Amino acid sequence: MNILAIESSCDETAASVLIDGRTVLSNVISSQIDVHKQFGGVVPEIASRKHLEAICTVVEQALEEANMSFEDIDLVGATRGPGLIGALLVGLSYGKGLAYSLAKPFVGVNHMQGHICANYISYVDLEPPFVSLVVSGGHTYLIHVKDYIDYEIIGRTRDDAAGEAFDKVARTIGLGYPGGPKIDALAKKGKDNIDFPRVFLEEDSYDFSFSGLKTAVLNYINSQKQKGLDIVVEDVATSFQTAVLDVLVTKSIKLTNELHLDKIVLSGGVAANDGLRERLEREGEVDGISIYYPPKILCTDNAAMIGSAAYYQYEKYGEDDLNIKANPNLGL
Ligand code: KG4
Numbered sequence: 525m526n527i528l529a530i531e532s533s534c535d536e537t538a539a540s541v542l543i544d545g546r547t548v549l550s551n552v553i554s555s556q557i558d559v560h561k562q563f564g565g566v567v568p569e570i571a572s573r574k575h576l577e578a579i580c581t582v583v584e585q586a587l588e589e590a591n592m593s594f595e596d597i598d599l600v601g602a603t604r605g606p607g608l609i610g611a612l613l614v615g616l617s618y619g620k621g622l623a624y625s626l627a628k629p630f631v632g633v634n635h636m637q638g639h640i641c642a643n644y645i646s647y648v649d650l651e652p653p654f655v656s657l658v659v660s661g662g663h664t665y666l667i668h669v670k671d672y673i674d675y676e677i678i679g680r681t682r683d684d685a686a687g688e689a690f691d692k693v694a695r696t697i698g699l700g701y702p703g704g705p706k707i708d709a710l711a712k713k714g715k716d717n718i719d720f721p722r723v724f725l726e727e728d729s730y731d732f733s734f735s736g737l738k739t740a741v742l743n744y745i746n747s748q749k750q751k752g753l754d755i756v757v758e759d760v761a762t763s764f765q766t767a768v769l770d771v772l773v774t775k776s777i778k779l780t781n782e783l784h785l786d787k788i789v790l791s792g793g794v795a796a797n798d799g800l801r802e803r804l805e806r807e808g809e810v811d812g813i814s815i816y817y818p819p820k821i822l823c824t825d826n827a828a829m830i831g832s833a834a835y836y837q838y839e840k841y842g843e844d845d846l847n848i849k850a851n852p853n854l855g856l
């Protein structure tokens with residue numbers, strides 16, 4: 525089955541052509557980061573307009589790189605949520621219109637399921653069940669993936685998402701947007717010598733909370749400034765990142781052991797974090813747990829992952845009605 529997939533939930537306009545759920549023929553991503561950078565974050569209205577400008581070219585390029593034409597496509601998939609409503613509507617409306625004009629089936633895809641499916645592209649033999657740690661700019665989930673389209677959320681953030689905490693701390697120490705990759709790079713050079721809080725919540729909880737940590741970093745910066753003391757940004761980055769990873773890694777391994785599983789599958793933008801990958805691999809090995817993560821280009825937003833999710837969703841549930849709506853708060 526030839527799948528054309530479209531992603532436009534935030535600040536990347538992306539299109540991809542895949543064969544079934546795992547073979548990617550093209551993966552075109554047009555990023556708006558340079559436009560939003562000057563505002564320190566994504567401006568929703570600008571994002572929608574930029575998607576509109578880019579969508580036709582991005583889809584045509586995806587087809588061209590795959591050496592296909594519209595007539596070769598058997599299934600169209602597009603992200604329907606969660607994300608920015610105006611941004612989602614561009615890709616979703618384009619996808620539905622295209623499917624209608626080609627008289628081909630359409631599926632509206634959950635962006636977070638897409639992030640998990642990025643791993644099926646990267647590991648051809650990977651199969652559920654496993655534990656997935658989904659860490660993006662808007663969400664933090666610990667999920668028991670029972671089957672391709674059968675998920676149970678065991679833990680979620682109660683306030684800030686992990687990526688959001690990276691971005692906010694980066695802004696506080698003057699690193700700009702998006703902050704995750706910049707903190708990741710600085711954290712390799714600093715020392716873990718500032719005592720930031722690790723919030724584990726209740727003994728049996730797999731939920732997360734990162735807003736207290738973010739405030740602690742802010743307070744530390746302000747108090748250093750007030751006292752006229754130096755701020756070593758590398759040490760702030762290392763200490764902050766270590767505090768985030770302590771919680772993410774401990775809870776992921778604990779859950780995997782509790783469920784008697786042996787795989788942790790990382791996904792979402794923060795899965796690109798080198799520190800997180802290394803820590804999970806090192807600590808997972810002790811308990812015989814294997815760690816999976818996509819290459820960085822498939823960790824952050826892309827349409828190949830949406831195509832993979834579209835395939836498994838279509839296999840299980842068939843096509844969606846073309847009246848299907850975008851849902852900015854779509855849950856898993
Ligand atoms: O999944 P994604 O591309 O978009 C959403 O669906 O939210 O994730 C973007 C997030 C941003 O918060 C960004 O700072 C973070 O992923 N990120 C990272 C790294 N690369 C991207 N966070 C930590 N370390 C990284 N290397």
Ligand code: ZN
Pocket residue numbers: 635639660661792793824825
């Ligand atoms: Zn995403």
